[in-house]
Amino acid sequence: MTRKQKRLSLIAGGLGVIGLAVLLVMFALSSQIAYFQSPTDIAEGAAPPNQRIRLGGLVVDGSVTRGEGAEVSFGVTDTANTVEVVYNGILPDLFREGQGVVVEGIFEAGNPVFRADSVLAKHDETYMPKEVADSLKEQGVWQGN
Amino acid sequence: MIIELGHYALVLALAAALLQSVVPIIGVRRSDEGLMAMATVATMATLALVLFSFCILTWSYLTSDFSVANVWENSHSLKPLIYKFSGVWGNHEGSMLLWVLILVLFSALVAGFGRNLPSELKATVLAVQAWIVTAFLLFILMTSNPFLRLAPAPAEGQDLNPILQDPGLAIHPPLLYLGYVGFSISFSFAVAALINGRIDAAWARWVRPWTLAAWTALTAGIAMGSYWAYYELGWGGWWFWDPVENASFMPWLAGTALLHSALVMEKREALKIWTILLAILTFSLSLLGTFLVRSGVLTSVHSFATDPQRGIFILCILAIFVGGALTLFALRAGTLSQGGLFAPISREGALVLNNLFLTTATATVLTGTLYPLVLESVTGSKISVGAPFFNLTFGPLMVPLLCIVPFGPLLAWKRGDLWAVTQRLYLAAGLALVTALGVLWFTTGAPVLAAFGVALGVWLIAGSLTDLALRAGFGRVSPSIFLRRLIGLPRSAFGTALAHFGLGVTVIGVVASTVFSTELVTRLKAGDVIEAAGYELAFGGLQPAVGPNFTELQGRFAVTKDGRAIGDITSAKRLYTARRMPTTEAGIMTRGFSQLYVSLGDEGEDGTVVVRVWWKSWITFIWLGAVIMSIGGCVSLLDRRLRIGAPARRRAPGPAAHPEPAE
Secondary structure, three states, X not given: OOHHHHHHHHHHHHHHHHHHHHHHHHHHHHHOEEEEEOHHHXXXXXXXXXXXXXXXXXXXXXXXXXXXXXXXXXXXXXXXXXXXEEEEOOOOOOXXXXXXXXXXXXXXXXXXXXXXXXXXXXXOOXXXXXXXXXXXXXXXXXXXX | OXXXXXXXXXXXXXXXXXXXXXXXXXHHXXXXXXXXXXXXXXXXXXXXXXXXXXXXXXXXXHOOOOOEHHHHHHOOOOOOHHHHHHHHHOOHHHHHHHHHHHHHHHHHHHHHHHHHOOHHHHHHHHHHHHHHHHHHHHHHHHHOOOOOEOOOOOOOOOOOOHHHOOHHHHHHHHHHHHHHHHHHHHHHHHHHHHHHOOOOHHHHHHHHHHHHHHHHHHHHHHHHHHHHHHHHOOOOOOOOOOHHHHHHHHHHHHHHHHHHHXXXXXXXXXXXXXXXXXXXXXXXXXXXXXXXXXXXXXXXXOOOOOOHHHHHHHHHHHHHHHHHHHHHHHHHHHHOOOOOOOOOOOHHHHHHHHHHHHHHHHHHHHHHHHHHHHHHHHHOOOEEEOHHHHHHHHHHHHHHHHHHOOHHHHOOOOOOOHHHHHHHOHHHHHHHHXXXXXXXXXXXXXXXXXXXXXXXXXXHHHHHXXXXXXXXXXXXXXXXXXXXXXXXXXXXXXXXXXXXXXXXXXXXXXXXXXXXXEEEEEEEOOOOEEEEOOEEEEEEEEEEEEOOOEEEEEEEEEEEEOOEEEEEEEEEEEEEOOOOEEEEEOEEEEEOOEEEEEEEEEEOOOOOEEEEEEEEOOOHHHHHHHHHHHHHHHHHHOOHHHHHOHHHHOOOOOHHHOOOOOO
């Protein structure tokens, strides 16, 4: 091979791999990400069924009820609206009524109850998830920074 | 008084670092050996001062001096001694001090071991290191001073975050920082080469051991952190593709690429400009990682309360160093001489392919990590990019890379024979195929991808062994000569083989634990028996227990298999009294390479408790493989060529002066 051909094969190979990566990233970003929504966004109809979303807010006081086996349900509120959540599994240590929480999951078609597959835990009890703090600020509940 | 001495030492260290930043550069400009030698003295002085300051902080933790705000916020008199010690870096201020300590330690190592370095290069490298030290000392003194006092001194501290009260804290951050900060050396060498406008194979020979040392520490540090999160968080996961994890993973990926491209540069004088760029990018990613972790701009499962003010300061440091280095690169890269040519099918070609895949993979991880930040600042919508994104983008890029790994070491430099190498790998390929068929045969309903993944791991392992065997002349010489030759192989050959072997082990662990693990969540009361993966776990109920600074409820499980008692698993829910903070202590039993993992959930009113039991197939392979990779790094560091570094004193007249070392 001549010098030019070698260089061309190198460039073609490089562009091939980078092109593949860009395609993968574009595809993944269009299908594999979860949007953060507050209970108010959901009340306004912002959540299509079967799409992964992250829901954040405060756990409603007195709303935690245990069901069959490890199933647990609770309400998540931003003080204006509330969404019912069901979760099957172990709640994180810092999960408490009246505290901030972020859950991830989907709305099944025709069911107003949010089915969560993960409940986000934090390492630190003084920490408020950033998204939750922002959305509570919009409702005028959260005073901190 | 003694606390103020620590603070004062830090200020003096800043002064020494400033001196070290400027004087050696003037020395290089004027070719003044005396001024250049200043760099070594100033480096040692900075190290002594920062070390003194660090010892003072440690002392205030050990003696529980609550008049120091930092100690009051993060310690407690009842805390076990080891956590008083490791608690020094279990908080923002202390961990930044450790960061700087390791940074100056690396500078001092260059100053101490770099006697053979050309004096101009050494002076410039130490000056660039001092720029970084100066920036971070300023950061500590202005925004994160660990020596602030409280008056009057409180009687008792607020205790360390319970999650951090674990032996993992004593090992994980120092190892991780050795890796992160170790890449500063390659960065400084790269910037020095650009400033002085000279770069050759000797330069690569100098940089490679430092990169290798940093890489080895980072590999071990990430693996340690992953295992720590696995057993401490109680969720049974070992990697979450969380921003903080990505922050340490990106420098690792880029550092791995750098390790391989520096090899090409050392042996063949090719890829010079690329290696320089990679050295700059690797440390930039370390700085980015520090920024992401310390500023709290991203929501992470590992983040702690953070302060946005500090984030802006680190962002400025990041911008100045990355921007400055890249500008310098843009201005000077064209003046560096180009290296040798090679055919696409050759060892160099394989290493270029390695670099291509690794850097592209780094870019996808970077995209996934920063995309939420960018999107939020542009459109205001908040998204989370999690495991599904990374599995879809990172995975497909890694598969071809892993497939070509065994070919690399077997290909000849300059021009290789792909067909001949393929023939040598028949045995490895056969083993991989048999494994794939075995997996499909023995596990009913295993996905084809799982069989492929495990086979890929076996392919890597068998490939690395093939490489060693062929180098020692397997099949061509008698067994006794083969053994003697094998022992006589250069240590770097063993290092390469071990690292690739470890990679294979990790791949098997990742695939097997993802596909073959089983999980069970249920509600139990004392006396109930559950079955998981062929083991019976009899729940013995919850018993209270008391630790030094916590109380806990222990759940005991008697484990039997086929009616034979095997042992007990104890899982607990702890409450740390000082912070009133609960944690879950997972109970883990290792069986062969797999683990039974039990964690407790909430108690019900009727005396039942939610229990989650995992059978984690082959999961220890994940960390075992990383440990083998690190051992490979250490073995390679002991290679004669790296220890002696003899050719450095000679001015390299040209490629002919570097005969290819026998491999």
